[in-house]
Each structure stands twice: as C-alpha cells, then as structure tokens.
Amino acid sequence: MIASEVAEMLEREAARINSPEFVAADPVQFPRRFRTVADIEVVALLSSHLAWGNRKMICRDIERLLVFAENQPADWVREGAFEAIDDEQNIHRTFFGRNLKHLLRGLRSIYAEFPSLDAFCGSLKLVGQDCAPWRLAEALNRRMAAANGGRTDSRCLPLNLQSTALKRLNMALRWLVRNDGIVDMGVWNSLTPADLYIPLDVHVGNTSRAIGLTVRRANDKRTAEEITAALRTLRPEDPTYFDFALFGLGVE
Numbered sequence: 001m002i003a004s005e006v007a008e009m010l011e012r013e014a015a016r017i018n019s020p021e022f023v024a025a026d027p028v029q030f031p032r033r034f035r036t037v038a039d040i041e042v043v044a045l046l047s048s049h050l051a052w053g054n055r056k057m058i059c060r061d062i063e064r065l066l067v068f069a070e071n072q073p074a075d076w077v078r079e080g081a082f083e084a085i086d087d088e089q090n091i092h093r094t095f096f097g098r099n100l101k102h103l104l105r106g107l108r109s110i111y112a113e114f115p116s117l118d119a120f121c122g123s124l125k126l127v128g129q130d131c132a133p134w135r136l137a138e139a140l141n142r143r144m145a146a147a148n149g150g151r152t153d154s155r156c157l158p159l160n161l162q163s164t165a166l167k168r169l170n171m172a173l174r175w176l177v178r179n180d181g182i183v184d185m186g187v188w189n190s191l192t193p194a195d196l197y198i199p200l201d202v203h204v205g206n207t208s209r210a211i212g213l214t215v216r217r218a219n220d221k222r223t224a225e226e227i228t229a230a231l232r233t234l235r236p237e238d239p240t241y242f243d244f245a246l247f248g249l250g251v252e
Contacts, residue, residue: 001233002212002230002233003212009211010231010242010245010246012245013244014241014245017247018182018183018241019182019183020182020183022183022244025055025059026055027047027048027050027051027062028047028175028183028184028185029059030043030044030066031043031047034073036074037116037187038111038116039073040176040187041117041118041176041187041188042074042076043066043073044172044176044185045107045117045172046062046065046073047062048168048169048175049103049156049168050065051168051171052093052168052201053092053093057092058092061091061092062092065100068082068085077111078108078112080108082100082104085101087101094155099156102144102148102153102156103144103153103156103157105144105147106140106143106147107143109146109147118176118187118188118189118190120139121136121188121190121191122189124139124190127191128195132195133169133173133195133196133197134161134221136169136173137157137161140157141156141159144157161221162221163220163221163222164220164221165219165223166197167200167201167219170197170198170199170240173196174196174199174240174243177192177193177195177196180241183244193237193238193240193241194236194237194239196228197228197239197240198228198239198242198243198246199240199243200223200224200227201219201247203246203247203250203251204227204243204246204250205227207246207247208246213227214230227246228240
C-alpha cells in the first residue's frame with residue numbers, strides 16, 4: 001500500500017514534470033517531429049534505443065541518425081537505404097552500423113507485411129496480456145533473427161527476456177501508447193496504457209526504493225513489475241504516468 005503522502009507527492013510531481021518544457025531536453029522530441037504513424041514509430045524505436053548515457057550525447061546522436069535517414073525514416077527502412085551505412089560507423093556509444101542494420105532489417109521485414117509496427121503488434125493480440133512489452137520484444141527478436149540469417153544481436157533488443165527490465169522498449173511504448181496531449185503521442189491502438197510497464201533505469205529504481213515502491217536492489221524485470229504493480233494501485237488504467245515523477249525526482 002502506497003502511503004497517502006507518497007501518493008500525493010507522485011501526483012504532484014508527475015503533473016509538474018509532464019509539461020511541454022520536458023520535451024525540449026528529452027529524446028521524445030524526435031518522434032514528435034513527425035506526423036505519420038510509421039515515421040513516428042520508427043523514430044521512437046530508434047530514439048529509445050539510443051537513450052542511454054549523457055542526454056546531450058543521446059540527442060546529438062539521434063539527430064545525426066535522422067540526417068542519415070534524410071528525415072524520411074519509414075521510407076529509409078522500407079527501401080533498405082540504411083544498408084549504405086558502414087558496419088563500423090559509430091551510431092551511439094557501443095551501438096554501431098552493423099547493429100543498426102540488424103535492427104532495421106527486422107523492421108523492414110515487418111513493413112513488407114504490415115502497414116505499421118502498430119499493426120504488427122496488433123496481430124499479436126497483446127491487450128490485457130501479462131508482460132505484453134516482453135512478448136512484443138520476443139516477436140521483434142524473432143523477426144530480426146529471421147531477417148539476419150538466424151543471427152541474434154543483444155545490442156538491438158535484449159535477449160534475456162526473463163530478467164531484463166526492457167527499459168528502452170518500455171520507454172518507446174510509453175511515447176507511442178499513452179496519449180496525454182502534452183508529451184506522449186498515443187499513436188498506437190494495439191496496446192492500452194494499462195498494458196504498459198515503467199521504463200526502469202537507475203534514476204527510477206533509486207527513487208522507487210527511496211519512497212518504498214520496491215525493496216529489490218536489482219533493476220531487472222521483477223523490479224519493473226513490482227514498481228508498476230504499486231503504481232497501478234494509484235492509476236490502474238495508466239500506471240506509467242508516474243514515470244515523469246520517478247525519473248524527474250531521481251535526476252533532480
């Protein structure tokens with residue numbers, strides 16, 4: 001049970017941080033530049049994949065990636081133009097051209113069959129399923145492996161789906177599924193906000209432990225489930241709304 005003073009603080013801080021000003025310094029700014037579902041979801045997935053480390057470096061490298069795509073990300077993927085990137089091109093930290101191409105070959109195979117990643121996710125019928133993001137990750141990993149001669153690449157999506165917190169995909173799904181009219185875009189219909197899990201990173205984990213949402217020390221899948229379950233007691237239909245509060249308090 002979340003103490004009433006903690007619940008009040010979470011509501012207050014989430015409302016404060018979930019503002020247009022948040023967008024300017026956050027990777028969510030990049031998918032928000034686009035209008036079509038396919039462009040938004042490609043950029044959301046790529047931006048979240050690069051969202052680790054220094055935020056200025058993250059934004060710089062996403063910007064450079066959009067230059068590679070000539071600001072037409074969905075067409076870039078559908079046409080396979082990304083294959084021109086050198087395997088050794090550094091995309092972001094330890095993520096290189098070879099890793100990017102592995103990921104985008106999987107997406108290209110999906111776009112050859114579906115009009116959007118949202119439609120692909122819809123075909124999996126994940127609404128109301130436990131751990132829906134992890135089930136989506138499993139399906140995406142299968143697609144990537146099939147498009148890359150059976151090879152897997154943990155630089156794209158984690159392969160240890162029994163233990164990973166799946167932070168980056170959960171972040172992208174928050175952007176794509178939640179529609180708050182402020183920060184998150186809500187362009188997907190294949191999942192509901194109730195199906196989402198907290199994007200668990202160091203800041204969110206430390207804040208959650210400090211205010212009693214979990215006692216677990218590891219930032220893993222079980223901890224993400226525990227924190228999300230606690231937040232569902234406040235907003236069962238939209239638990240990741242409180243990601244704004246947990247992340248913001250942790251950074252500050």
